[in-house]
Amino acid sequence: MKSDRRHFLKAAGVATIGVAAGATAAEANLLDSAKELLLGPKGAAPYPEAKKNARWAMVVDTRKLTPESMEKMIHACNHAHNIPLHPLRKKGDKYNKDEIKWIWEEEFENAFPGQMNEHLPPKVTQNEVLVLCNQCENPACVRVCPTKATFQREDGIVIMDFHRCIGCRFCMAACPYGSRSFNFKDPRIASLEINPEFPTRMKGVVEKCNFCAEQLDKGLQPHCVEACENGELVFGDMNDPESEIRKVLRNNYTIRRKPEVGTQPQVYYIV
Structure with missing residues (x-):
């Protein structure tokens, strides 16, 4: 002693x-x-000193998306964040209530219900797009969380503290984009290859995309962006007028999901 x-x-x-x-x-x-x-480990830039002036956003170039590229990006995210892949309930089912989604493929009419009209070209409406948490500037999910398990960092990222989550699912009801998933089952399934650099969760908590905050704090790009090969995703700091994302937004017309609800999404789509 x-x-x-x-x-x-x-x-x-x-x-x-x-x-x-x-x-x-x-x-x-x-x-x-x-x-x-x-x-934190050597080489990791401690937050908030290194990133306090940034305002992160993403552009999805739907013209460049292919089924193969989307699958690669989704796999990179799933592996990095220990996201379980629960089997479908019945053969032929497209959706599964147990599915945990951080970034996934969605039909255009479901992702952009307010943008649909009869004059849109088929190459836009018939192809699936990538969707994820929109990291809203005015996040409704943060306002309704009773335990502050969902909160917004100074750089705009809406993030989850899994240990504070009590599973009330108020945030899921408040999110207009269906970007949150609830762990009805234990996410630490036996077949999951655990990434020790990212925390696992337990049954009964909500989770979602966090813009790979753990990567940004090290000065790295999100995993899905790193998996891109043809510039399908562009990620960067909106506060930097010389950043690549600001240049892309200046030179391309973009749309956002459900802008009418007033959340100010920080994910933009080139169609």
Whole structure:
């Protein structure tokens, strides 16, 4: 007991005052461990200092989407975030209430019900598009969450704290886009290949796309964007007028999902 107490006090002292001139290698390693606990792994940019002035958004170029490219992007997201793939309830079923969706394919008329008209070209209306959480500027889901399990970061990302979620599903009712999923079953299924760098969830909580906040805090692109090969997705900082996403938006006409509800989605679509 005394030995453990001495070790604890020694660790606290080293972490507080740093490595003195005569510090041993063991003490230096102890300090590194303390820093990693507080600031995250080496190479990870701690939030909010590194990203506090950003405002993240995404452009989906539907002209470049193919079934193969969408499947690749969805797989990259599922693998990175430990998203379970529950089998369909019956053979031939297209939808499954147990399905967990962060980014998925959707028919145009379902994704953009207010944009449908008889004069749209078939290449627009007959192809499926990628949909995800819109990371709204005015998120309805944040306003209704009673435990603040859903909250908005300074960079605009609407994110989930799985441990605070009580499963009330108010956020699901408030979201106009169907971008949230509820874990009716334990998501840690035996066949799932666990990615140890992202937390697993438990049964009874809600989850959704988080714009790969864990990637952004390291200075990296979202996993779905990294999986692109032909520029299907463009991601960037809306506060930077010279960013690639601002250039794309200046040069292309885009639409957003259900703009009439006033949430100001931060996912734009080139059609």
